[in-house]
Amino acid sequence: MIIEYLIIFxxxxxxxxxxxxxxxxxxLSLDSLFFIWFGIxxxxxxxxxxxxxxxxxxxxxxxxxxxxxxxxxxWLAPSFITSILGMxxxxxxxxxxxxxxxxxxxxxxxxxxxxxxxxxxxxAFTFMAFGEFSTVLVLVGFLDAYLQTGSLYFQHVFTYLPxxxxxxxxxxxxxxxxxxxxxxLPIAHGSxxxxxxxxxxxxxxxxxxxxxxxxxxxxPSDIFLGLLLMAIGAFSTLFGSLYSYVNEHVKGLLAFSxxxxxxxxxxxxxxxxxxxxHVLSLFALATVTLFVSAHSLAKTGLFxxxxxxxxxxxxxxxxxxxxxxxxxVVLLTSSMxxxxxxxGGVATWALLESLFMDAFVxxxxxxxxxxxxxxxxxxxxxxxxxxxIKYVSFTQIFKTSYGKDIRKSAxxxxxxxxxxxxxxxxxxxxxxxxxxxxxxxxxxxxxxxxFSSSAFGGIAPFFILFLIPFFSLLLILVFGKPKTRTAEVxxxxxxxxxxxxxxxxxxxxxxxLRKLLRTKVLINGVEIAEDIFWIAMLKISRSYIKFSKLxxxxxxxxxxxxxxxxxxxxxxxxxxxxxxx
Amino acid sequence: MISQIVEAIVQVLGSFLLAPLYVGILDKLKGMVSSxxxxxxxxPYYDIFKLLRKETILPNSSGLIFLYxxxxxxxxxxxxxxxxxxxxxxxxFFTPVVDFLGGALLFSLAAFLKTIExxxxxxxxVALGVxxxxxxxxxxxxxxxxxxxxxxxxxxxxxxxxxxxxVLNPSNYLALDHVLASVSFFMLWLFExxxxxxxxxxxxxxxMIDDSLTYEYSGKPLAILKWGSYLKAYLLGSVLLNVFFLPxxxxxxxxxxxxxxxxxxxxxxxxxxxxxxxxxxxxKFRLFKVQDFLAVALVLSVISLFFSVVxxx
Numbered sequence: 001m002i003i004e005y006l007i008i009f010x011x012x013x014x015x016x017x018x019x020x021x022x023x024x025x026x027x028l029s030l031d032s033l034f035f036i037w038f039g040i041x042x043x044x045x046x047x048x049x050x051x052x053x054x055x056x057x058x059x060x061x062x063x064x065x066x067x068x069x070x071x072x073x074x075w076l077a078p079s080f081i082t083s084i085l086g087m088x089x090x091x092x093x094x095x096x097x098x099x100x101x102x103x104x105x106x107x108x109x110x111x112x113x114x115x116x117x118x119x120x121x122x123x124a125f126t127f128m129a130f131g132e133f134s135t136v137l138v139l140v141g142f143l144d145a146y147l148q149t150g151s152l153y154f155q156h157v158f159t160y161l162p163x164x165x166x167x168x169x170x171x172x173x174x175x176x177x178x179x180x181x182x183x184x185l186p187i188a189h190g191s192x193x194x195x196x197x198x199x200x201x202x203x204x205x206x207x208x209x210x211x212x213x214x215x216x217x218x219x220p221s222d223i224f225l226g227l228l229l230m231a232i233g234a235f236s237t238l239f240g241s242l243y244s245y246v247n248e249h250v251k252g253l254l255a256f257s258x259x260x261x262x263x264x265x266x267x268x269x270x271x272x273x274x275x276x277x278h279v280l281s282l283f284a285l286a287t288v289t290l291f292v293s294a295h296s297l298a299k300t301g302l303f304x305x306x307x308x309x310x311x312x313x314x315x316x317x318x319x320x321x322x323x324x325x326x327x328x329v330v331l332l333t334s335s336m337x338x339x340x341x342x343x344g345g346v347a348t349w350a351l352l353e354s355l356f357m358d359a360f361v362x363x364x365x366x367x368x369x370x371x372x373x374x375x376x377x378x379x380x381x382x383x384x385x386x387x388x389i390k391y392v393s394f395t396q397i398f399k400t401s402y403g404k405d406i407r408k409s410a411x412x413x414x415x416x417x418x419x420x421x422x423x424x425x426x427x428x429x430x431x432x433x434x435x436x437x438x439x440x441x442x443x444x445x446x447x448x449x450x451f452s453s454s455a456f457g458g459i460a461p462f463f464i465l466f467l468i469p470f471f472s473l474l475l476i477l478v479f480g481k482p483k484t485r486t487a488e489v490x491x492x493x494x495x496x497x498x499x500x501x502x503x504x505x506x507x508x509x510x511x512x513l514r515k516l517l518r519t520k521v522l523i524n525g526v527e528i529a530e531d532i533f534w535i536a537m538l539k540i541s542r543s544y545i546k547f548s549k550l551x552x553x554x555x556x557x558x559x560x561x562x563x564x565x566x567x568x569x570x571x572x573x574x575x576x577x578x579x580x581x
Numbered sequence: 582m583i584s585q586i587v588e589a590i591v592q593v594l595g596s597f598l599l600a601p602l603y604v605g606i607l608d609k610l611k612g613m614v615s616s617x618x619x620x621x622x623x624x625p626y627y628d629i630f631k632l633l634r635k636e637t638i639l640p641n642s643s644g645l646i647f648l649y650x651x652x653x654x655x656x657x658x659x660x661x662x663x664x665x666x667x668x669x670x671x672x673x674f675f676t677p678v679v680d681f682l683g684g685a686l687l688f689s690l691a692a693f694l695k696t697i698e699x700x701x702x703x704x705x706x707v708a709l710g711v712x713x714x715x716x717x718x719x720x721x722x723x724x725x726x727x728x729x730x731x732x733x734x735x736x737x738x739x740x741x742x743x744x745x746x747x748v749l750n751p752s753n754y755l756a757l758d759h760v761l762a763s764v765s766f767f768m769l770w771l772f773e774x775x776x777x778x779x780x781x782x783x784x785x786x787x788x789m790i791d792d793s794l795t796y797e798y799s800g801k802p803l804a805i806l807k808w809g810s811y812l813k814a815y816l817l818g819s820v821l822l823n824v825f826f827l828p829x830x831x832x833x834x835x836x837x838x839x840x841x842x843x844x845x846x847x848x849x850x851x852x853x854x855x856x857x858x859x860x861x862x863x864x865k866f867r868l869f870k871v872q873d874f875l876a877v878a879l880v881l882s883v884i885s886l887f888f889s890v891v892x893x894x
Contacts, residue, residue, distance in 0.1 A: 245715075323644075323645075326646070330646070330697060334690070334693055337689070337693055338686065338689070339686060339689055339690040339693055340679070340683060340686045340687060340690060345686055345690075348686065349682060349683055349686055352682055352726060353680075353682060353739060355730075356682070356729070356730060356733040356734075356739055357733075359730065359733065359734055359886075359890075360733060360734055360737050364890075365890060367734070367890045368886075368887065368890055371727075371730055371734075371883070371886045371887075371890070372883075374726060374727070374730055375723050375726065375727050375730075375879075375883060376723075378722050378723040378725070378726035378727065379719045379720070379722065379723040380719075381719075381722055381726075382718040382719030382720065382721065382722035382723060383718075383719045385689065385693060385715070385718055385722070386715035386716075386718050386719070389693070389696050389697070389700070389711070389715060390715075392697065393697070393700040393708075393711070397646070397697060397700045397701050397703075398700050398701075398703055398708060400642065400703075437677045438582070439585060439672055439673070439674055439675065439676055439677050440674045440675040440676075440677070440678070441675070441677045441678060446677055449680075449739070455738070456733075456737070456738050456739055457680030457681065457682060457683070457738065457739030457740060458677055458679075458680055458683075459678070459679045459680065459683040460677065460678045460679070463675070463678045464660070464678060464679065464687070467656075467660050467675070467678065468653060468656050468657055468660055469653075469656075470656075471655075471656035471659045471660060472649075472652040472653045472655075472656040474656075475652045475655055475656060475805070476649075476652055479633060479652075479801060479804075479805065480801070481801075482637040482648060482800055482801040482802055483636050483637060483800070483801075484636070484637045484638075484639040484648065484800075485636055485637070485638055485639065486638075486639045486640070486641045487638050487639070487640065487641065488640075488641055489640045489641075489642075489702060489703060489704040489797060490704070490706070491704070491705055491706075492705065492706065499703075499705065499708075500705040500708035500709060500712075504708075504709075504712065505708065505711070505712045505715070506712070506715075507712075508712055508713065508716035508868075508869075509715075509716050511869070512716065512869060512872055
């Protein structure tokens with residue numbers, strides 16, 4: 001009951017924000033804390049879906065806190081809060097209609113905010129068009145589920161057709177291959193504000209994953225659908241990370257990184273749906289929630305860090321930075337690179353471990369699928385690390401600061417530290433897989449992967465978090481601190497201001513993979529790489545428009561003789577249909 | 582419990598202290614083969630101790646990350662030396678902290694930290710080097726993961742200790758999937774440790790990849806980074822020897838662990854001989870050819886996985 005009051009409270013905040021946006025943001029952060037509490041209560045009853053509320057709560061908490069110092073727009077606050085209201089409704093929904101209402105309430109204000117931000121129609125329209133396409137597929141899927149169960153409440157369905165339909169619907173929202181454009185275009189071309197980008201990229205996709213996971217839990221397992229989703233997820237990971245690596249837009253890079261992460265999440269959902277055996281499916285389900293948590297939290301922090309950057313091009317932007325922001329972004333990017341002991345590291349380990357186990361459990365030619373999926377995801381992880389190093393280097397480390405904003409930096413650092421510490425706490429998402437040994441890792445600290453009663457592998461993130469700093473301190477004690485003297489770096493005889501650009505950083509890969517990336521050299525000598533799937537969609541739509549015009553001028557040109565022919569043909573077809581039926 | 586702690590100490594100290602020696606032996610042999618008056622096998626130790634005493638030149642715009650991250654990098658390699666069979670053939674104290682895949686992610690963590698600290702120097706030459714390192718990262722990471730997939734498929738665990746016991750059986754050792762995975766891992770080891778034909782280290786080398794990351798370092802942090810590089814080469818090379826190429830000959834027990842240090846020395850002499858032949862007979866690839874080299878390694882490891890699967894059918 002309390003949670004319903006919270007929803008009403010969020011609605012009131014959306015209204016208040018028209019006049020007093022800072023007060024509304026502050027109250028929204030408190031409201032988000034209650035949502036975290038709600039999620040913890042759900043998860044304590046072993047309901048994995050509670051994790052989505054916890055993560056959503058954290059994302060909204062940090063985003064709204066950041067917005068207090070960030071938002072200088074007139075209409076951003078009402079759109080931002082209404083969008084969060086939609087997400088909250090979707091997360092607490094018990095019927096298909098409630099979920100769809102939340103899904104739409106979440107999407108429409110975002111469309112408005114994107115359109116108003118730059119007064120550009122195309123990014124907002126593209127976002128809305130694909131968003132509605134997604135809704136239609138989800139609606140049809142829910143309709144089929146309703147026809148099967150006779151109930152509007154989320155219940156177990158008997159065939160996997162509703163799951164197939166909603167999967168493709170949610171995948172469009174997640175920017176999954178080949179619909180990458182739904183993720184990057186509104187954020188990069190529309191240059192959505194940092195706080196809005198955080199909820200567009202982190203929690204809006206979270207809701208799509210939530211919907212997909214909820215339906216997957218309620219549907220019968222199907223190995224082929226599972227393997228298909230795994231394959232689509234793997235390709236999304238590869239292309240998302242590759243485009244992220246070569247992208248020169250501050251937010252575009254992060255948006256493509258979301259595609260990469262969504263691909264990995266989809267692969268783990270696919271693994272859950274394919275249901276190799278009960279133990280492995282349970283491990284895969286926990287992996288889904290872990291990956292969602294890792295991505296949503298780290299991506300929120302990274303998008304908030306873009307609020308410290310002035311300009312859109314990574315090479316030419318200016319950065320506000322201080323120790324807080326540098327450490328925060330390093331922690332966030334290490335998590336997004338899948339490095340232990342962060343949350344992202346544990347998630348990457350769990351996903352790859354699941355794929356290893358799946359390949360072994362399938363024990364047939366079908367093992368080739370998880371093998372290839374694992375290989376492709378590993379390649380994607382390589383690109384993702386390169387992309388994240390590009391981001392942290394050229395927005396924080398390699399760039400010279402032109403000022404600082406300690407309040408925003410403190411929020412970025414807090415999210416970074418949370419991602420680091422949560423890595424060690426993440427083993428509690430796998431309650432059935434926690435164990436220990438007598439070799440230095442006591443019971444309760446070891447996360448064991450397994451597909452049967454015996455362990456397959458394992459990690460103890462807390463020990464990594466403890467031992468690396470411990471050995472580092474030991475080394476400092478043994479070797480001592482360095483005695484330093486500062487000097488100018490050698491710049492090959494050129495002025496020190498000639499800085500290596502982020503464009504040059506990823507140019508090797510543009511050239512090495514030019515056929516895949518369709519690298520083009522512009523008149524000014526600049527090489528660019530584009531989303532080939534979006535180009536293909538544009539080409540198809542332009543060809544269709546050309547074809548329609550041709551038909552219109554050739555056969556619908558107000559010539560009465562041709563219209564007579566149409567009527568005769570239509571008459572014959574109707575007669576034939578009547579006779580046949 | 583105490584014996585496992587002693588075995589762990591022997592394994593970690595055996596790796597940490599002897600890692601520079603193998604580099605010294607290789608350099609000595611290379612000098613002898615090219616008819617030069619070769620340096621002492623202890624030259625890497627002399628270099629490290631000289632650097633430890635020297636002052637550190639700090640680029641004027643860099644800070645704490647540049648100065649202190651080398652300690653974290655070396656600490657990460659020290660942690661890895663607890664978890665994989667690099668001296669002792671059985672799990673030691675702290676081995677369960679990560680499995681084989683977790684170990685790979687720790688190597689990635691060390692590489693990430695090394696890159697971040699290098700970029701903090703704000704040197705354009707370092708950034709150029711980082712760009713090169715990252716260009717090949719996707720193939721390197723994929724090869725490493727697929728090789729570990731091979732271990733998982735053959736043993737049903739992600740545990741290198743189980744694999745090293747598994748391949749003691751000649752039929753498993755000579756199985757095509759194991760042979761291909763071994764060759765693939767060897768190629769990856771050449772890449773990861775900057776050996777010819779992938780990379781050539783030296784003062785006049787403009788084609789360097791990994792070495793460029795330490796370009797702005799001097800004094801104590803450089804010594805620590807160098808030691809870290811030697812340790813990384815030792816760890817990966819020892820996995821290659823104990824899990825893939827030469828799983829035989831190691832002893833158990835406290836006394837056995839001390840004997841194992843000697844056994845590892847002999848195994849390493851063999852690996853050094855192979856590297857010596859390669860390094861003195863092959864020319865360096867052009868930069869963009871490195872991706873072909875890694876692509877071959879990746880394809881070999883994927884083929885090895887297919888053979889594993891065919892084995893089931």
